[in-house]
Amino acid sequence: MARPRLLVVSMSLPVTAKRTGEESWSFTMSPGGLVSALLGLKEFETKWIGWPGVDVHDAIGKKTLSITLAEKGCIPVFLEEVCDQYYNGYCNNILWPIFHYLGTPPEYRNDATITYQSQYDAYKKANQIFFDVVKEHYEEGDVVWCHDYHVMLLPQYLKEYNSKMKVGWFLHTPFPSSEMYKTLPSRSDLLRSVLTADLVGFHTYDFARHFLNACMCILGVEATSEGVVDQGKVTRVAVFPIGIEPERFINTSELSEVVQYMKKFKNDFGGRKLILGVDRLDTIKGIPQKYQAFEKFLEENEDWRGKVMLLQIAVPTRNGIGEYQKIKDQCHYHVGRINGRFGSISAVPIIHLDCSIDFNQLCALYAITDVLLVTSLRDGMNLVSSEFIACQKEDKGVLILSEFAGAGQSLGAGALLVNPWNIKEVSTAIGEALNMSHEEKERKHKINFQYVKTHSTQQWADDFMNKLIEITTNAELRTGKAPLELPEHDVIQQYSKSNNRLLILGFYGTLTQPMKNQERRGDGMNLDLHPQNFGEYNMWLAAENGMFLRHTSGEWVTRIPEHMNLEWIDGVKHVFKYFTERTPGSYLETSETSLVWNYEYADAEFGRAQARDMLQHLWAGPISNASVDVVRGEQSVEVHAVGVTKGSAMERILGEIVHNKSMTAPIDYVLCIGCFLGKDEDVYTFFEPELTKKTKSPSSSGSDSPKKVSATIVDLKGENYFSIAIGQTHTKARYFLDSSDDVVQLIHKLCTHKNA
Numbered sequence: 001m002a003r004p005r006l007l008v009v010s011m012s013l014p015v016t017a018k019r020t021g022e023e024s025w026s027f028t029m030s031p032g033g034l035v036s037a038l039l040g041l042k043e044f045e046t047k048w049i050g051w052p053g054v055d056v057h058d059a060i061g062k063k064t065l066s067i068t069l070a071e072k073g074c075i076p077v078f079l080e081e082v083c084d085q086y087y088n089g090y091c092n093n094i095l096w097p098i099f100h101y102l103g104t105p106p107e108y109r110n111d112a113t114i115t116y117q118s119q120y121d122a123y124k125k126a127n128q129i130f131f132d133v134v135k136e137h138y139e140e141g142d143v144v145w146c147h148d149y150h151v152m153l154l155p156q157y158l159k160e161y162n163s164k165m166k167v168g169w170f171l172h173t174p175f176p177s178s179e180m181y182k183t184l185p186s187r188s189d190l191l192r193s194v195l196t197a198d199l200v201g202f203h204t205y206d207f208a209r210h211f212l213n214a215c216m217c218i219l220g221v222e223a224t225s226e227g228v229v230d231q232g233k234v235t236r237v238a239v240f241p242i243g244i245e246p247e248r249f250i251n252t253s254e255l256s257e258v259v260q261y262m263k264k265f266k267n268d269f270g271g272r273k274l275i276l277g278v279d280r281l282d283t284i285k286g287i288p289q290k291y292q293a294f295e296k297f298l299e300e301n302e303d304w305r306g307k308v309m310l311l312q313i314a315v316p317t318r319n320g321i322g323e324y325q326k327i328k329d330q331c332h333y334h335v336g337r338i339n340g341r342f343g344s345i346s347a348v349p350i351i352h353l354d355c356s357i358d359f360n361q362l363c364a365l366y367a368i369t370d371v372l373l374v375t376s377l378r379d380g381m382n383l384v385s386s387e388f389i390a391c392q393k394e395d396k397g398v399l400i401l402s403e404f405a406g407a408g409q410s411l412g413a414g415a416l417l418v419n420p421w422n423i424k425e426v427s428t429a430i431g432e433a434l435n436m437s438h439e440e441k442e443r444k445h446k447i448n449f450q451y452v453k454t455h456s457t458q459q460w461a462d463d464f465m466n467k468l469i470e471i472t473t474n475a476e477l478r479t480g481k482a483p484l485e486l487p488e489h490d491v492i493q494q495y496s497k498s499n500n501r502l503l504i505l506g507f508y509g510t511l512t513q514p515m516k517n518q519e520r521r522g523d524g525m526n527l528d529l530h531p532q533n534f535g536e537y538n539m540w541l542a543a544e545n546g547m548f549l550r551h552t553s554g555e556w557v558t559r560i561p562e563h564m565n566l567e568w569i570d571g572v573k574h575v576f577k578y579f580t581e582r583t584p585g586s587y588l589e590t591s592e593t594s595l596v597w598n599y600e601y602a603d604a605e606f607g608r609a610q611a612r613d614m615l616q617h618l619w620a621g622p623i624s625n626a627s628v629d630v631v632r633g634e635q636s637v638e639v640h641a642v643g644v645t646k647g648s649a650m651e652r653i654l655g656e657i658v659h660n661k662s663m664t665a666p667i668d669y670v671l672c673i674g675c676f677l678g679k680d681e682d683v684y685t686f687f688e689p690e691l692t693k694k695t696k697s698p699s700s701s702g703s704d705s706p707k708k709v710s711a712t713i714v715d716l717k718g719e720n721y722f723s724i725a726i727g728q729t730h731t732k733a734r735y736f737l738d739s740s741d742d743v744v745q746l747i748h749k750l751c752t753h754k755n756a
């Protein structure tokens with residue numbers, strides 16, 4: 001299959017432009033791992049849309065820059081006056097610290113024009129500008145891949161413009177715990193927008209889990225292992241750890257120019273062991289902590305003084321932000337102090353460079369490094385670690401890696417993992433690395449080299465794109481369209497023509513109004529699915545997702561599958577009871593396979609807050625390893641065994657009904673109406689295989705026979721099957737009805753027609 005064209009959208013283009021004349025431009029590579037990684041995307045026809053790193057206000061400038069960038073496959077986004085409050089403000093002074101657990105910054109107090117709101121407005125405006133550029137260049141079939149926290153509103157703008165666009169969003173930073181994320185004032189808008197994408201990707205499982213948790217706690221939507229389900233729409237959430245382009249580093253480190261650099265540097269360093277740090281000069285990289293740990297090491301290991309040095313490449317970044325200027329001063333302070341303390345006339349222990357370096361020199365440094373020291377306080381991935389591994393030569397170095405970098409999960413096995421806040425621990429790790437045996441270094445390197453070689457950036461992009469294409473293609477095949485208006489005439493016609501009819505009706509929201517507090521409190525009606533409410537009808541009642549079944553004239557029978565693990569129930573009940581006692585008006589509904597905590601009669605705001613806390617307790621405790629689904633209802637939290645869906649119960653229910661009814665003719669009419677959660681929508685597709693096959697005799701149950709229902713039981717073709725969702729725009733049902741009133745009217749018409 002031909003690969004679609006890829007529109008990559010990120011804040012920064014891979015090159016930063018500098019004006020050299022009225023119509024001329026020069027370029028340097030933009031800093032950071034995102035750019036390094038995406039430059040490795042070779043197998044897609046790609047256009048890259050982003051900010052060129054410079055403000056351009058005149059028409060000639062914009063035109064000439066656009067033409068020059070087009071030769072590099074890049075399309076500029078001119079952010080002009082919003083740039084400062086957008087990039088330095090909302091993105092890097094609000095989102096970045098929150099996403100990296102550095103806290104929520106207070107509003108600026110010394111400039112009334114820079115407020116939280118003004119920065120968020122700039123963020124919205126900038127995302128709108130990105131959208132305008134994508135819209136201008138989008139061609140049908142393109143995949144739009146949005147990158148990072150700078151463009152969280154873009155998926156929504158794109159989908160509102162064209163719901164068929166294939167849109168992915170990938171976050172390169174950590175996604176913080178929901179406790180941290182929920183401090184962000186615009187938390188809901190950003191989540192809702194991201195959820196409009198078809199696929200949402202993260203570097204690690206932790207980040208994905210935090211995101212799902214935030215969606216559940218803040219938006220109250222259902223989160224499953226597949227992603228987020230909201231009003232029937234599923235947003236897939238998955239993990240794609242990024243890599244590097246290993247060949248680029250391996251090959252470069254073999255160039256003769258690089259070998260020359262290696263010799264030169266070794267000579268310059270005078271035989272001392274080299275500890276290397278390569279980071280953007282960012283608050284998250286823990287550079288002051290690194291210096292303190294090195295100082296501690298020198299303090300406690302007199303023998304090593306003069307025999308080891310730390311070279312820190314501190315790549316300039318985000319100079320317009322006060323915090324970044326402060327961190328520079330802090331680093332300089334530590335370097336001066338430590339060099340003063342442990343330096344000699346011939347050498348100082350730390351070399352700190354406030355600049356980026358040439359790629360060949362970087363590879364040469366990686367190749368001769370004895371210890372790469374990564375002390376990020378938080379880091380999405382940290383590609384420097386992988387680059388170092390790729391460049392290593394015969395005499396292997398050791399990777400000391402912060403456990404708070406995403407890379408810790410991938411490269412931890414071949415590294416010394418440290419907590420960068422624990423100065424003593426990092427200092428000890430430095431000693432361990434410097435004293436490590438050759439064999440141990442080889443062993444560790446081998447593990448990581450294997451990983452780095454096989455998890456390339458190309459692989460990462462392929463995985464993400466393949467998943468995105470698979471999801472969007474399947475979605476097209478599965479429904480291809482929104483549900484249709486119900487052809488009422490056909491429903492009635494087919495009903496009257498048929499001999500053996502099956503009507504499957506949901507209860508809450510289908511036969512009842514969706515209930516709000518006041519309504520239920522007011523009328524005092526008992527709306528439980530209780531046989532006494534249906535006693536006069538000849539029908540079957542299924543409760544608890546089909547786990548219990550009875551005819552109105554009979555007794556309840558249990559249909560719990562054997563081997564269903566229900567060990568989690570006691571622990572969950574304990575947590576539910578705790579919250580019931582502390583939330584006036586809430587109550588607990590228990591059953592054999594599920595537990596529901598309902599706060600519909602509690603104070604709405606407090607109930608929601610309690611539900612959020614309860615979910616945290618559940619995830620951390622009783623359900624952390626259990627096979628359960630957690631369903632967050634509008635005013636309830638439900639926990640039930642995995643796989644307990646209405647569709648999976650259909651087979652059992654049907655078997656029971658058929659058995660009891662001693663059916664002679666196959667079912668030739670099915671009407672299935674409901675207002676179900678996403679996971680229960682399989683009830684609509686349960687009969688679908690029947691529609692595509694011819695009715696077979698009981699003896700011809702060959703391998704192509706649908707597994708679910710015997711051919712003698714059901715005879716459906718398509719025109720006599722109607723699946724109907726109430727009030728859902730994304731659904732597996734074929735048709736929709738607006739409300740339960742419509743359901744009642746429809747049933748009424750079927751009855752009168754029959755009786756006429």
Ligand SMILES: O=P(O)(O)OC[C@H]1O[C@H](O[C@H]2O[C@H](CO)[C@@H](O)[C@H](O)[C@H]2O)[C@H](O)[C@@H](O)[C@@H]1O
Nearest residue numbers: 031032033034148172173317379380381382383
């Ligand atoms: O463009 P800047 O503001 O100078 O920032 C540079 C990039 O920093 C961040 O990089 C992240 O992406 C890397 C690759 O996935 C990852 O390894 C690293 O841990 C992250 O910090 C930022 O997310 C990018 O958008 C910036 O371009």
Ligand SMILES: O=c1ccn([C@@H]2O[C@H](COP(=O)(O)OP(=O)(O)O)[C@@H](O)[C@H]2O)c(=O)[nH]1
Nearest residue numbers: 031032033034036280315356357382383384
């Ligand atoms: O002078 C330099 C030194 C390093 N890098 C690159 O910057 C990236 C840093 O990526 P990482 O994922 O480690 O962290 P980020 O800066 O994205 O937070 C790596 O690809 C480095 O090769 C750079 O552009 N210039």
